Structure formats: structure tokens, C-alpha cells
Amino acid sequence: MFGGTTFEILALREGRWIIEATAKHQEVAQAEAAKILSRAGILGVRVIKEAKGSIDRLKPEDILFEKMKPKTEEKVFIQDVDDAPLCHAPSDLFVGEARATINRLFRNYLDKNNLTATEVMHAPRELKRLLDEGTLLFSAVGKVSTFQVRKMEDATVNQRRDVLFDFISKIQARANNAAEQRLPRIRVDGFNEVLDGIIANAPKEHVSYLIRYVMSVELIENRSFLGKFGQLMEWGWKAQTPQAMEAIDIFVSDTLYNTDVLRDMIGNPRELGTALVTLLCVAEGRPLVEEEEDEEPVELTPEHQDFSNSTFIRLIAAGKLPESKQVLVDRVRRQLEGLSPLTRGDREEEREVFVGLLDKLIPDIDIIGGPSMAQAMTTRQSTIINKGGNKGMREAAETMLPALGDPGRATGYLLAMMDSEIGQTVLRNDLETLLDKLLVHSQTINHLIRDKLPPNKKMAKVTSIYHHIQKSNLPEQRKAALTDRLDELLVSYITEGKILDKLDNPEKPLHVRAFMLVSMVQPEMLPKGKASNLARNIIVGHLRRPNFEDELVAGIPDPSEKAKTLRKFHEQLHRCGFFG
Known part of the structure; x- marks a missing residue:
């Protein structure tokens, strides 16, 4: 038709x-x-x-x-979770990882009632309503208890369930106690004024809780997630203390589990890949609409329709909403690990979109989202190559390296995978083999780094890999083997390329040569070892020359410039460890 x-x-x-x-x-x-x-x-x-x-x-x-479908009252149910953190005290339920579990478990209930997890835990009436909601809370506690006893010794699910219900009773008692204090209302006395009063008068150990309590009192009256988010951004816009921003971050991160808030923030992209790229841009604090280079950023007021999202991105960029950023990144991870296609096109288009996502997730040697994100990437790659099971994950890890290209990104990926759940079990030997193939089996630096880069950038790239390995969780013996190999490659590259001879060319002024040599032993250029010692030995030889400092500035006529050059040279020497 x-x-x-x-x-x-x-x-x-x-x-x-x-x-x-x-x-x-x-x-x-x-x-x-x-x-x-x-x-x-x-x-x-x-x-x-x-x-x-x-x-x-x-x-x-x-x-x-x-x-x-005919409208009927849908039954509220508990969502599935794949793990739950171990809680040692009632206050542990308020922290990020525990709240993330609560937000996922009770997503259906919270969305239906337009509540955040933190509001429920601070409001006696709402907590009682949840307790009265049939078997909902009992089912959730049972599920969490099952996960938690796996991480404990000499504990049963029933015993753990009793402990968690005791935690809930204590949280309810604390909320009742806060309600009895008749604390000032933010809408009456002002946000900063109420919080300043709590900070000044409450016992230090109760300040954070009471700030969350007074904020909950206001937010509960707003039965819209978008309304709550807007209110939080107004508070964030005017917040004056770290305690205020910490509490705002907690509530904002809760609202980000609601799809309406995310949809309002990123729109309704037609493809999952586009949505994930947009979420990563927001998590990085990048404006969704590119601003002109010469255009001054405009700070919007609460009356503007774009105020909430604009303020959120600015606060993320300023590093003031770390938990909220983590929620966005974790959402990307979960979607990446899922089965929904990134694009509506064929497999080749899916592969191209995935490579674009990798550029965002692994911009350099560090991976956004760490080991769990590395595992999600590998899971997605196994779907793209259409290979399942452990064998599929092995092949996926290997085929990820050509997609990453850059050896720094590839090393970062492999090290993150080694710290992931599957990397510590099923893929450990395979990942070790891939790491050796990448770093140990490279005959020269030009085999390791095939891009046409100038020598200083090639050496800096190898040095960044060196430092990343040193900071990794590899066994010390393994770290030493890999870093020694990289040092050997650097030595060969410097000597065979006669790089130091070119830098220390007598035809160049001494102060130019000296600064170029010192630049070679900066921490970001060469790691401490055989390669940097090649340059250090030349520098030491110069330093021991009679009247070296006079010769260093002999070609500079201006006395003030001479003094400035000497001072800068000594600062560089000190940074490179020449003075202990």
C-alpha cells in the first residue's frame, strides 16, 4: 500500500x-x-x-x-536490583550508594507518589505510608538482606532482615524527633537564613541531617519532580555554604532517577546513542547549546524557562554536584550494558555510534565511570560483534583495542577492565596477554605509537602510560616489569634519534639549550629512570661548569631579564628534583 x-x-x-x-x-x-x-x-x-x-x-x-489500554490502578511493585551495599548503621542508608539502591528498588512507588528517597526517609508521615504499603517494604528488605549476607560472615538472611528493620525504626524515630523541634520554614525565613541558623546552633553531628529535614519539608509539598528540580536549582543558585550544596546534591541526584527530569533536560532523542552522548555532555558540565567563542555566558534568573537546566549544568561544571554527576554516568553505564540498540540503523552504523561513544568515555587514559564502565563497554562490544558468553567477552575485549587506537586509551581500558568484576575473574589472563602485546612486545616507541607526533608528544604519551601503570592496582612486580620496559623503549628512542644531541647543540645559546634539556626531565615528559638520567647527566655536567650561571644569561642584555631567567631556571630545576 x-x-x-x-x-x-x-x-x-x-x-x-x-x-x-x-x-x-x-x-x-x-x-x-x-x-x-x-x-x-x-x-x-x-x-x-x-x-x-x-x-x-x-x-x-x-x-x-x-x-x-483501559486505565486501571497499576500495582506498585519492587524493581529488580543486581546488588546492594552493606550498611553498618542507620545513617549509611542516607549515603550515595545506598540511596541509589533505594531509588531503583522503589522507583515505581516513588514516581507514583512524586517523592524522592531522601524525602521519604526524613518525613514521618511519608515513611509511615510506605510502612503501611502492604508487603512492599518487606519485599525490599528481604531482597537487600539476601545481597548483604553474601558479604558477611556468620549471618543469615533473617538476622540481616531484623537489623535492617531496626535501622528503619531508628530512622523513623529520628524523623519524628526532628518534627517535634518545630524548625523554621525555608519558605518563611529564607533558604540561607534557615540553614545558617542550623549550622550555628545545632550540634555538629546533627547539622547535615537537620538541613536535609528542613529541605524535605518544603520539597514534599511540591508533588512534581520537575517542580522539585526547579526548586533545588533556585536553592543552588543562592546557596552560600558547603553544607547547603552537599544537601542540594543529595536531593538533585535523587530527582535524576525520574525520567521526566531527564527528558526535560536532554529532550527526546530518537536514538539511544544520541541520548547517551547528551547525558555525558551534561555530566561534564557542557552546555547543550554551543555558545559562540566570543559570547559572554549569560547567567539566567529563576524566571527564565531555561534557568533550571542551565543552572544544573553550571553547578556540575563547577564540581558542586558530584553525586548527581555520578548518577548520570551510572545511567549511561546501565544503558550501555543493556540490550537496546544504540541506533536504528544496521550493525555497521551501531559500530560507528559506539566508537563515537568511546571517544567521550575514554577521552585520554582515564575512563569516565571506571572499571564498571569498562565492563559495560565490553558487554556492548560483545553485542556488536554478536558473540555471547565468556568467549564473546574475551573477543570483545581484544577487538576493543583497534577501536581505541591510541595506546594510552587502550592501556587505560585494559587496566580498568582488570579492576572490573569480570576482569578479576574470567578475563584476567586474557587482559594480561593483551597488555603485554600492547606494551611489552612493541619493539620501538614508533611501533607503540603509530601516529605522526613530534618527539616530545610521543615521549609524554609513553610517560603518561608509565605513571598510570604505577598508580594502578597491579601487583608491584608486574608494575615494575611494565614500567622498566617502557623506560627501555624511551632510552632507545632518545639515543637512536639523537634527541639530546639536537637539544644540546652548541650552536644554540646556552640558556635555550639549558631550558630545553630541563624540559626533558619534567615529570610529565620523562619518568624517573634510565631515560631521564640521560638528560640529567648532561644537565649536571653543565651545572658543574665554572661560571655556569654567568654563561647561562650572557646573551641576555637586560639585567632584569637575566634575573628573571635565572629564577625561572632554578624553579625548573627544583621541580625536577635537582635540589632534593
Whole structure:
């Protein structure tokens, strides 16, 4: 009927229309849509022609078929989690990793009631409502107890369950106690004024809790996640103390588990790969709309429609929302580890999008998200090469290296993988072999670094790998073997290329030669070892010459410039450890 037209099947899930599947014929699309509607969590389906614009801005004539599920009260249930951190005291439930577990476990309940995990734990009424919600809390505690006893000795699930319920009782008692204190209201006395009063008058060990309590009192009255996020950004805009920003970060990170907040922040990208790149840009504090180089950044006021998202990105960029940044990065990791395709195209397009993601996740030697992200990358690569199981993960790790190209990025990836769960068990020997192949088996630095880079950048690249290995969790003997090999490669590169001869050319002024030689032994250029000693020995030879300092500045006529040059030279020597 429509020739080669592609028909898209949209599904309404958690208040959002998403592309669930495609078909070549309208009849096939409608039949598939009916099947999709029967799935749990799907509230409606649509069939449209392949959309040219946003699927959120469809006109009635664009919709060829639509069917909605009859509205019924959906049962609130506990979500699955794959782990839970061990808590030793009630206060441990307030920290990032524990709250992340709570936010995932109770996602359905929290979204339904427009509450954050931190609000519930600080509000006596809301905590009581959760306790009264049938078996919901009991199921969650049972699930968490099962994970936690695996990390303990001489403890049963029942014993652990009793401990966690005792923690919850103590959290409830603490919330009741705070409510009885009749603390000032932020909306009456002002944000900074109320927080300053708590900081000045409350016992130090209670300050953080009471700040979260008074913020919860206000946020609970706003039954919209977007409204809560906007309120938090207003507070963040005017916050004056580290304690205030710490509490704001906690609440903001909770709101980021809600899809409405993320959708408002990054829009509704048609493909998962685009969404993940956008999330990483936000996590880096980069504006979603590029500003002109000569354009002064404009600080928006709360009245502006873009105030909340703009303020959030500025606070992220300033390093003031570390937990919120971690939530965004972890969301990228979970999506990367999942089964949803990054693109609607073929496997080759999927591969290209993934390589673009790798550029964001491994910009240099350090990996955003660390070992768990490295494992997620490898999982995604195994999907792309269509190889499953442990064998697929082994092949995925090996084929990741050509995609990374740069030896620094490849080393960072391998070291992060060695610290991952699968890297410490299934892939350990394979990763060790790949690391040897990359670093030990390279005959020269030019074999290791194939890009056409000037000598100083090649040496700096090898040195960064050297330092990264030193800081890694490898056994000391293994570290020594790898770093010694890199030092040997540097020695060969310097001597065979006669680099020091070129730098210490007598035809150049002595102060130029001296500074170039000292630059060779900077920590970022050459590591301490045989290679740097080649340059150090030449420098020491110069320093021992009679009247060296006079010769050093002899070609500089201005006395003030002479003094400045000598001072700078001594500073460089000191930085390189020549004076102990």
C-alpha cells in the first residue's frame, strides 16, 4: 500500500512515547502493535509513518492507528536490583550508594507518589505510608538482606532482615524527633537564613541531617519532580555554604532517577546513542547549546524557562554536584550494558555510534565511570560483534583495542577492565596477554605509537602510560616489569634519534639549550629512570661548569631579564628534583 515506506510502532511507557519496533507494511505494524499493548507497563500503542521530526509533536493525521489500554490502578511493585551495599548503621542508608539502591528498588512507588528517597526517609508521615504499603517494604528488605549476607560472615538472611528493620525504626524515630523541634520554614525565613541558623546552633553531628529535614519539608509539598528540580536549582543558585550544596546534591541526584527530569533536560532523542552522548555532555558540565567563542555566558534568573537546566549544568561544571554527576554516568553505564540498540540503523552504523561513544568515555587514559564502565563497554562490544558468553567477552575485549587506537586509551581500558568484576575473574589472563602485546612486545616507541607526533608528544604519551601503570592496582612486580620496559623503549628512542644531541647543540645559546634539556626531565615528559638520567647527566655536567650561571644569561642584555631567567631556571630545576 505504501511501497517502501517504513512504519513505526510507538509504545506509551511511563508517560513517554518511544519507538518500540518497525515494520514494512501497515497491517503488520498494527498486528505487532496489538501484541505490544499486552505487555506489562505499556499503556498505549500507535502506528505512524517513519517520522521526520519529533514523535512528541505528531499531528492527528500522522497517526494511522492508536489503541490505549483501559486505565486501571497499576500495582506498585519492587524493581529488580543486581546488588546492594552493606550498611553498618542507620545513617549509611542516607549515603550515595545506598540511596541509589533505594531509588531503583522503589522507583515505581516513588514516581507514583512524586517523592524522592531522601524525602521519604526524613518525613514521618511519608515513611509511615510506605510502612503501611502492604508487603512492599518487606519485599525490599528481604531482597537487600539476601545481597548483604553474601558479604558477611556468620549471618543469615533473617538476622540481616531484623537489623535492617531496626535501622528503619531508628530512622523513623529520628524523623519524628526532628518534627517535634518545630524548625523554621525555608519558605518563611529564607533558604540561607534557615540553614545558617542550623549550622550555628545545632550540634555538629546533627547539622547535615537537620538541613536535609528542613529541605524535605518544603520539597514534599511540591508533588512534581520537575517542580522539585526547579526548586533545588533556585536553592543552588543562592546557596552560600558547603553544607547547603552537599544537601542540594543529595536531593538533585535523587530527582535524576525520574525520567521526566531527564527528558526535560536532554529532550527526546530518537536514538539511544544520541541520548547517551547528551547525558555525558551534561555530566561534564557542557552546555547543550554551543555558545559562540566570543559570547559572554549569560547567567539566567529563576524566571527564565531555561534557568533550571542551565543552572544544573553550571553547578556540575563547577564540581558542586558530584553525586548527581555520578548518577548520570551510572545511567549511561546501565544503558550501555543493556540490550537496546544504540541506533536504528544496521550493525555497521551501531559500530560507528559506539566508537563515537568511546571517544567521550575514554577521552585520554582515564575512563569516565571506571572499571564498571569498562565492563559495560565490553558487554556492548560483545553485542556488536554478536558473540555471547565468556568467549564473546574475551573477543570483545581484544577487538576493543583497534577501536581505541591510541595506546594510552587502550592501556587505560585494559587496566580498568582488570579492576572490573569480570576482569578479576574470567578475563584476567586474557587482559594480561593483551597488555603485554600492547606494551611489552612493541619493539620501538614508533611501533607503540603509530601516529605522526613530534618527539616530545610521543615521549609524554609513553610517560603518561608509565605513571598510570604505577598508580594502578597491579601487583608491584608486574608494575615494575611494565614500567622498566617502557623506560627501555624511551632510552632507545632518545639515543637512536639523537634527541639530546639536537637539544644540546652548541650552536644554540646556552640558556635555550639549558631550558630545553630541563624540559626533558619534567615529570610529565620523562619518568624517573634510565631515560631521564640521560638528560640529567648532561644537565649536571653543565651545572658543574665554572661560571655556569654567568654563561647561562650572557646573551641576555637586560639585567632584569637575566634575573628573571635565572629564577625561572632554578624553579625548573627544583621541580625536577635537582635540589632534593
